[in-house]
Amino acid sequence: MAVFKLIPCLVLFALFSFDVGVAHPGFGFGWGSNGPSIGRTFSSGLFPQFYQFSCPQADEIVMTVLEKAIARNPRMAASLLRLHFHDCFVQGCDASILLDDSATIRSEKNAGPNKNSIKGFEVIDEIKAKLEQVCPQIVSCADILALAARGSTILSGGPSWELPLGRRDSTTASLNGANTNIPAPNSTIQNLLTMFQRKGLNQEDLVSLSGGHTIGVARCTTFKQRLYNQNGNNQPDETLERSYYYGLRSICPPTGGDNNISPLDLASPARFDNTYFKLILWGKGLLTSDQVLLTGNAGNIVELVKAYAEDESLFFEQFAKSMVNMGNIQPLTGISGEIRKNCHVIN
Ligand code: HEM
Ligand SMILES: *[C@@H]1O[C@H](CO)[C@@H](O)[C@H](O)[C@H]1NC(C)=O
Numbered sequence: 001m002a003v004f005k006l007i008p009c010l011v012l013f014a015l016f017s018f019d020v021g022v023a024h025p026g027f028g029f030g031w032g033s034n035g036p037s038i039g040r041t042f043s044s045g046l047f048p049q050f051y052q053f054s055c056p057q058a059d060e061i062v063m064t065v066l067e068k069a070i071a072r073n074p075r076m077a078a079s080l081l082r083l084h085f086h087d088c089f090v091q092g093c094d095a096s097i098l099l100d101d102s103a104t105i106r107s108e109k110n111a112g113p114n115k116n117s118i119k120g121f122e123v124i125d126e127i128k129a130k131l132e133q134v135c136p137q138i139v140s141c142a143d144i145l146a147l148a149a150r151g152s153t154i155l156s157g158g159p160s161w162e163l164p165l166g167r168r169d170s171t172t173a174s175l176n177g178a179n180t181n182i183p184a185p186n187s188t189i190q191n192l193l194t195m196f197q198r199k200g201l202n203q204e205d206l207v208s209l210s211g212g213h214t215i216g217v218a219r220c221t222t223f224k225q226r227l228y229n230q231n232g233n234n235q236p237d238e239t240l241e242r243s244y245y246y247g248l249r250s251i252c253p254p255t256g257g258d259n260n261i262s263p264l265d266l267a268s269p270a271r272f273d274n275t276y277f278k279l280i281l282w283g284k285g286l287l288t289s290d291q292v293l294l295t296g297n298a299g300n301i302v303e304l305v306k307a308y309a310e311d312e313s314l315f316f317e318q319f320a321k322s323m324v325n326m327g328n329i330q331p332l333t334g335i336s337g338e339i340r341k342n343c344h345v346i347n
Pocket of ligand 1: 117187213217
């Protein structure tokens with residue numbers, strides 16, 4: 001009988017004590033010694049067991065929806081991975097990217113890096129609707145984005161990781177933040193390092209997370225500059241491999257065709273693997289921001305690209321760690337923010 005009394009008690013603990021207590025890194029509770037990751041994840045106030053009692057089915061529900069969505073459209077995995085990145089880089093992983101325009105919100109969806117580009121909102125909506133049926137107002141939209149990014153990686157053949165949870169949803173968005181914090185495709189290596197550093201991410205994070213481009217596509221408009229006028233001299237980017245360059249020209253003409261798409265990893269665009277890094281070594285990175293990992297000559301970035309190209313499991317390991325690091329950017333915890341009922345609007 002004691003067990004049955006304990007469970008509701010733990011549920012209350014999960015709902016209330018954690019919610020208000022997690023902001024304190026030193027917050028001590030029974031299982032703190034269980035896993036080595038707990039101490040580290042606590043620095044963000046997040047921890048993998050957050051929904052263990054309040055919504056134990058959360059990940060399973062996410063995966064069921066993802067499996068169908070990705071079977072319908074394999075690109076969806078890529079779109080959902082990117083959605084989490086664009087959320088986390090703008091005022092932290094707080095689902096600010098999901099808010100629509102309203103009287104108080106200027107939606108991030110209209111920012112340069114997102115407009116006509118970012119996708120996957122309807123899959124997040126489907127997940128949220130199912131979760132609201134089973135555990136109403138428990139699972140945040142920000143955590144759904146993190147779970148969907150991990151699930152998409154797994155379902156594409158990539159690594160899994162223990163995912164710290166407990167993010168809460170913002171009541172604000174930042175259109176300006178989205179325009180200034182998300183790196184542009186024509187970034188220099190210095191730009192990239194600086195923008196990642198501002199989010200507390202290092203070289204290993206930059207290189208491994210760029211490996212997210214092992215799946216998905218980019219529009220002609222994001223790489224046209226490389227083909228026709230890389231340095232303002234009407235010449236192509238000389239670091240582009242020859243035959244790849246001609247192939248891209250046929251997809252992406254000098255004028256028009258802006259929405260034509262090309263795979264970021266032309267060898268295996270729906271498979272999460274390390275070919276992205278091999279292609280970079282061959283001069284076949286699609287975006288300037290991809291190719292400068294080899295040509296930019298900064299720190300030991302080139303060594304990392306080579307190491308990941310040679311050893312897929314090393315890449316997977318670092319990608320998993322770096323996804324946790326990215327997912328820990330400025331989360332709202334405790335009594336900050338809210339759990340939105342509908343990811344598109346504040347409560
Ligand atoms: C390092 C700086 C980065 C830059 C400059 C960058 C830039 C871009 C651009 C321009 C696109 C194509 C968008 C379009 O044509 O509409 C794209 C797509 C994509 N990005 Fe990145 N990205 C970066 C980092 C990341 C990171 C950290 C991730 C995730 C870990 C990521 C995941 C993706 C994915 C999966 C796609 C394909 C999306 C789809 O097919 O719908 N990117 N990125
Ligand atoms: C990158 O592209 C933007 C927008 O097209 C342009 O204004 C900017 O000058 C480019 N930056 C570089 C370094 O080429």
